[in-house]
Amino acid sequence: TFVREVDNLMVFDNDAWRKTGESVQGGYEEINEEIVRRFGILFGAGEIQQGQEVAESVVDSSEIINTLSGGGVSTVGYAEEEVEERSSGGLLSRLRDDGNDEELDSAHTTNRITSLVRKAALGRLTLPCEIEGAERALLVLAGPPEYLNRKGIERGRKWLEEQTGSMEVRGGDYPYRGAGFVATVILLAGVTNVPRIKELQQVAIEAQDNLDEIREESDDNLDELVSDDSDELESLF
Incomplete structure (x- = not known):
């Protein structure tokens, strides 16, 4: 019912994320x-701040809106890997880094x-489900720009197309420094094979059904309580 009242329902299944014996709270x-x-x-992708490097493939709000358009239920996957960030310092730093450019590319x-794309899609989703049949998807790769490349993003996007069967798979990068890791976020919209919802x-x-039975039993008990089997009482009204 709620799905029909919203543009898109992004679900987080608390029970699927709770540890054994742990309360929801x-x-x-x-x-x-x-x-x-x-x-x-x-x-945060697409929000450019002063001094921040610009993405090669920008993911802005319109990409998110287009992915969520069409309604239905959505889930989000995530995976990350720690990396060693290069210094963005002066000339000496750049000279030292020149030998690593080929390695990073x-x-x-x-x-x-x-x-990371595979881990995000096949790992713990906010709502566990089968990704096959998802109507739309959005891939965002975030991290230090030297660890992001267009070829990897395109391969990840193609893999998502194959796994979901969808031709509406968008992708882009979100370069930022200081986190010390590369992360992938995947938004899967319009998922249908969701055992938890079933x-x-x-x-x-x-x-x-139980509520209907309780109400019926309550009505029967009330009738039994107030009924006059001998029909000796006259109605007051």
Whole structure:
């Protein structure tokens, strides 16, 4: 019902993220951190600040809106890998870094990106589901610019197309320094194979059936309480 009332429903399944024996309240802090980590990158991409490097493939608000358009249920995946950032200092730093440029632009960088895309899509999603059949997807790769390359992003995007069967897979990068890691965020919109939702729907159906039985039993008990089997009492009204 709620899905029909909103533009798009982005779901986070608390039960799927709780540790064994942990209460929902006890896991709130970790769950909130996971939410902030994902949505911070997703919604921060495209926001250029003074002195910040510009992305090769910019992901702005229109890309997010287009991915979410069409309604339905969405889930978000995330994966990261620590990297050693290069100094952005003076001439000596640049001379030292020149020998590493080829290494950072090599197949290793591309392979890291494609690996992170797979981990984000097939790992812990905010709403566990099968990604096959997702109607739309958005890939954002964030981290130091020397660890981002267009070839890796394009390969990751193509892989997502193959896995989801969707031709509406967008992708881009979000260069920023200081985090010490490369991260991938994947927004999967219009997912349909979601066992958890089917489970909740079945629980709701059973609860509705039980409620109907309780109401019927309550009505029967009330009739039994106030009825006059001998029909000796005259109605006051």
